[in-house]
Amino acid sequence: MSTAKADILARVRGALGPSPVVPEIPRTYRLAGTLVRDAAVVDLFCETVSEYKATVHRVAESALPDKVRAILGEGLRVGVPAGFRDLGLPVIEDRGLSVAELDELDAVVTGSALAIADTGTIVLVSGENSGRRALTLVPDHHVCLVAASSVVPSVPDAIAALGPDAPITLVSGPSATSDIELDRVEGVHGPRRLDVVVFG
């Protein structure tokens, strides 16, 4: 045990005294599972995410490739996670792309783990579907596919469905800043364009 650790813990114990009162935590807020998960939740998600200036598209699963092609047009360098679903367009799979190669991508298409209706948030969990973190960060345009069945009503619903095993990125709209006069301005270091395709 380092001395710094021992010292700090001793100071903490000294500060708290022999029998600190440990309060109970009242969890009377809306816990996971409180809210109904119906079609209205998907509508709400589409509404909240579009308020962040993300572009929202809603399609049947069979129409996904057409929609993605329509969003991206032709001739772009499009990255996807390795082994990603067939989009019917030429893609560059991320099998350990270098930083320079990531930087050359015009756009990236990935899936997502789930989405939160209440806050318009997409949850990316590092792995086969969402890709690794750099893939959805370096390219300037992110097309994110969200299964309608993965939309949960609230933040507690999402936290209950997630765990610490892989890195998680919560995305609520394109990159933005509030640093100029406390007003939200879109487009800083993250992807400046975010298309959200809700399917199924």
Add this chain to the structure above:
Amino acid sequence: MSFQSAAKVTLKDAQLRRNIGKATTLIREKRLRAVAEVPDWEPLRDAGEAIKAHTMATLPEQLEKLEAAVTAAGGVVHWARDGAEANAIVASIAKRVGTDEVIKVKSLATDEIEMNEALEAEGIHALETDLAELIVQLNPEDKQSHILVPAIHRNRAEIRTLFEQTIAQGQSLGNEASAIAEAARLHLRNKFLTVPMAVSGANFGIAETGTIGVVESEGNGRMCLTMPRVLVTLMGIEKVLPAWQDLEVFLQLLPRSSTAERMNPYTSLWTGVRPGDGPQEFHLILLDGGRTNVLADEVGRAALHCIRCSACLNVCPVYERVGGQAYESVYPGPIGAILTPQLNGLGSAPSLPWASSLCGACYEVCPVKIDIPSILIHLRGRVVREEKSRLTPEALAMKGMAAAFSTRRRYEAAQRLAKLGRGPIVKAALPGWTAMRDLPEPPKETFRDWWKREHGEG
């Protein structure tokens, strides 16, 4: 400098007052709307308050669990008694990595321990990547003035001019805020992709799982947390949360209180090292830096519950007028007035507990219900007891008044003196008042004289 003297200077800066007034007015209204749409806001605040109090009461256990979990996930945990120890740890890692430059995510803890200056002294340049921190860093004369938006005292035109003269190298940027953001993007892009080491702060560290969380907007955080080979996170020991589930409370309370959004653009959560994804070397430094002193004060320790949302700054009528720099601390505003004197010792900032009219607006908005006014009063008492002579004119006046009010006879005698413009009541109140305000005409008779005349001494 005392708060009073520092405020005298900043109050004269009309541009600063306009900039801060405009920004805080806007964010206040937005926060009200963001909070109003959450039906269980009060239960969330209650939970947030209790989780923090629970954490503080079990802090040794939580910190040891956090260390074990981070280590198990491939991270390295360091403990730092003070800023100098923390800075030395970061410098030694940078030297081993062999870099003379690190990229930084905005972190108040690193500002608090002056990490940038310490690294600079070791020949390592720390590049701030948050837009507002960059604005402050680009102007050597400037200082942070807000927890969330350190450059809140700068308006768009001032930022544009600064950028044109520095990172845009004389190129004209136009009047759109997006052009300013674009200039920052171009300036930092290559750094994000090439610098091998980043330093961040932490919004949360989950003891149960070893997960660290950073809440941000621009994506500079994601860049720093993802692209470099080595990541060092500095976290105050009070930022630990016991359980994964606790995230559901703070991820609702923080964004709406802070930028008044339903959710901030990006939140990153990571646990140790993930092969093939992000930094392959992760260090977590747990910093005391005066926090255990705060913890030792049973009333004042609630200041450690702060989640750095800055809602209290945005509603504070004092902060709105004087700006953040008058507080002469990384932590300005109401939370700074209770945190700074406790972290650094009462003697270092004895005037800060008085930098408030006790209007209570801060307590009303605090997402974890820190009773800032009560702590201010408590700290005033401590300053009076521990730092001041018992013979100051104020102490004597207070004693004089307490004595005068202790019996009816003395009280009535003091009232008679007050009518004549003398005695303890007048002595305590008169100076400073009439310089800028009129005093009311003294009444011909006191209330009790009237009552006695009407009803007898009964």
Add this chain to the structure above:
Amino acid sequence: MKVALFITCFNDTLFPGAGKAVVTLLQRLGCEVEFPLEQTCCGQMHVNSGYEHEASGLHDRFARVFADYDAVVSPSASCTAHVRERIESVGGKVFELTEFLIDQLGVVDVGASFPHRVTFHPTCHSLRLLNVGDRPLRLLREVRGIDLVELDGARECCGFGGTFAIKNADTSMAMLSDKVRHVLDTRAEVCTSADTSCLMHIGGALSRGRTGVRTMHIAEILAAQE
């Protein structure tokens, strides 16, 4: 109903009119008002200035003086909040005037008449420590002839804050100047509130600026039958 008046040392010495108005008003509403002459000061200024020790004798004294009354009424929201929080034995039966009228007596129309343009400043302690809400406004709306105008930025502190007004005089004045500007924007003849301390502060600037706007405690308006 028999009630004791807790006048506060500040009103007793400087603003007897507020106390007299409370007596007039409560008697008109059928209360029997007593004024315990042994009362002095509740100790708020001491506590808020860091002199808690000096206040403890005053707290004990307050508890003794008001121990035998069923209800205590005060024309000060700020002092009411202080005794309610700090003096456990009697704090619960001390009411700020507008709370007392609405919650204890159950009246909203107190039979007042005051044909003037009036704006109301809700003081911080009435709003955030006592949570009086819109009680004062509900009472004022029933006053005959009153032209009640809303005050912009009403919830914002006037900058008084007890010794804050003296210790941080420059900041206090910066807050006050905004409050005064909002008062003048209403074109009211009278600015009223539930605390004469804040009114002394606002009134001091209104007078220095020769604005002609008067300040009156809310009790004085509710007692008026012009």
